[in-house]
Amino acid sequence: MNKLKGAAIIGQSGGPTSVINASAAGVFIEALQQENITRVYGACHGIKGILNEEFYDINEEDMKELELLKTTPSSSIGSVRYKMKNLADDDSEYKRLLEVFKKYNIRYFFYNGGNDSMDTCNKVSKFFKDSGYECFCMGVPKTIDNDLAVTDHCPGYASAAKYVATSFMELKCDATVYDTPMVSIVEVMGRNAGWLTAAASLACYKGYGPDLIYLPEIPFDLDKFYADVEKKFKENNGKVIIAVSEGVKTKDGKYVPELVSDIAVDAFGHKQMGGTASVLADLLKNKLNVKVRPIEFSLLQRCAQHLASKVDVEEAFQAGREAVKAACEGVTDYMIGFKRTKRCGRYKCEYIRVPLEEVANAEKKVPLEWITPDGTGLTQDYIDYALPLIQGDCKAPLEDGLPRFAKLKKVFVKKL
Numbered sequence: 001m002n003k004l005k006g007a008a009i010i011g012q013s014g015g016p017t018s019v020i021n022a023s024a025a026g027v028f029i030e031a032l033q034q035e036n037i038t039r040v041y042g043a044c045h046g047i048k049g050i051l052n053e054e055f056y057d058i059n060e061e062d063m064k065e066l067e068l069l070k071t072t073p074s075s076s077i078g079s080v081r082y083k084m085k086n087l088a089d090d091d092s093e094y095k096r097l098l099e100v101f102k103k104y105n106i107r108y109f110f111y112n113g114g115n116d117s118m119d120t121c122n123k124v125s126k127f128f129k130d131s132g133y134e135c136f137c138m139g140v141p142k143t144i145d146n147d148l149a150v151t152d153h154c155p156g157y158a159s160a161a162k163y164v165a166t167s168f169m170e171l172k173c174d175a176t177v178y179d180t181p182m183v184s185i186v187e188v189m190g191r192n193a194g195w196l197t198a199a200a201s202l203a204c205y206k207g208y209g210p211d212l213i214y215l216p217e218i219p220f221d222l223d224k225f226y227a228d229v230e231k232k233f234k235e236n237n238g239k240v241i242i243a244v245s246e247g248v249k250t251k252d253g254k255y256v257p258e259l260v261s262d263i264a265v266d267a268f269g270h271k272q273m274g275g276t277a278s279v280l281a282d283l284l285k286n287k288l289n290v291k292v293r294p295i296e297f298s299l300l301q302r303c304a305q306h307l308a309s310k311v312d313v314e315e316a317f318q319a320g321r322e323a324v325k326a327a328c329e330g331v332t333d334y335m336i337g338f339k340r341t342k343r344c345g346r347y348k349c350e351y352i353r354v355p356l357e358e359v360a361n362a363e364k365k366v367p368l369e370w371i372t373p374d375g376t377g378l379t380q381d382y383i384d385y386a387l388p389l390i391q392g393d394c395k396a397p398l399e400d401g402l403p404r405f406a407k408l409k410k411v412f413v414k415k416l
Contacts, residue, residue, distance in 0.1 A: 010027045013082070022070045034324060061408055108136050110139075122356035155319055161309075181239065308395065310393055
């Protein structure tokens with residue numbers, strides 16, 4: 001058992017989820033109970049906050065508020081989209097991190113995020129090791145995109161999937177009541193992997209789903225799209241609901257918005273998503289000469305804690321705890337992953353340790369065999385995969401009929 005004593009810090013990175021705070025709660029609560037951890041910090045806006053020496057003293061927080069983090073959406077300590085410089089080109093930021101860690105005797109580092117975050121954690125861990133500084137670095141998974149490699153699924157995905165499926169069921173009830181034709185195109189998040197858009201098929205499973213589902217795993221053909229919609233339009237008496245991933249691309253590698261204009265890129269060089277439904281709606285409106293309504297779930301699908309899956313919340317919280325336990329055993333350069341098993345015929349999750357280098361910048365996509373041959377739906381394999389993950393409710397307690405979210409004091413650590 002490792003006996004290294006020092007402070008612990010957690011940073012969060014990338015898009016928030018409805019359960020990322022649950023993972024933070026797992027790290028905070030478990031770390032506060034570990035005798036080798038002398039102080040617990042929360043980085044203000046991820047790795048950038050550490051570079052700027054801006055972090056919160058979690059020891060000053062009330063345990064009740066830390067518990068409420070389990071049912072509080074988004075990132076209470078602040079997230080960030082910040083790409084550190086390439087170590088081979090410029091090691092100044094890594095040296096700065098080492099300086100800060102030494103100054104505050106931080107010996108336990110937890111980074112909570114997706115693909116890019118695991119890459120950052122991996123690079124930091126290796127730099128510290130090469131520098132002779134003993135610090136145990138662990139990744140805590142997060143992403144509604146569900147595209148982290150090796151792990152069966154990711155914290156945040158199930159709750160977002162539940163929101164997507166429920167919203168489509170509600171939309172189906174609304175968009176089909178009139179006696180006039182209307183096409184609804186709903187854009188769901190997902191750059192290269194269609195896991196979240198696939199969740200629309202859960203609504204189909206209940207008889208209230210979209211008529212067509214398009215994932216980025218299959219090249220998007222505009223002419224085929226027109227033909228698909230026209231066919232459903234005739235079959236359904238002029239009413240069609242479409243689910244489309246924001247990241248669908250043509251066989252030439254162009255995102256749909258790029259068919260009409262250039263799109264910007266973010267700090268990681270990723271093209272910024274959004275606008276797919278609007279572009280397709282304009283094109284389809286001219287083609288069919290009918291009312292077409294574009295709908296973009298946007299941020300709502302990420303932070304809808306009122307529809308959070310109990311399974312998701314509990315697993316996210318436990319992932320944070322498991323990361324702390326592993327680090328306190330002397331484990332470093334790993335991410336906590338999920339392995340699906342069964343106990344007495346029912347779904348069960350085992351927590352595994354995955355080398356960060358196997359996760360960093362790797363993507364897991366929806367298996368092609370789970371997509372129907374015509375490319376517009378999902379098979380029963382996906383339904384069987386997703387249903388166990390969305391079970392149960394875990395809502396925030398109510399005050400005056402509204403959710404009571406955590407209210408952290410956010411006491412900044414005094415700079416040394």
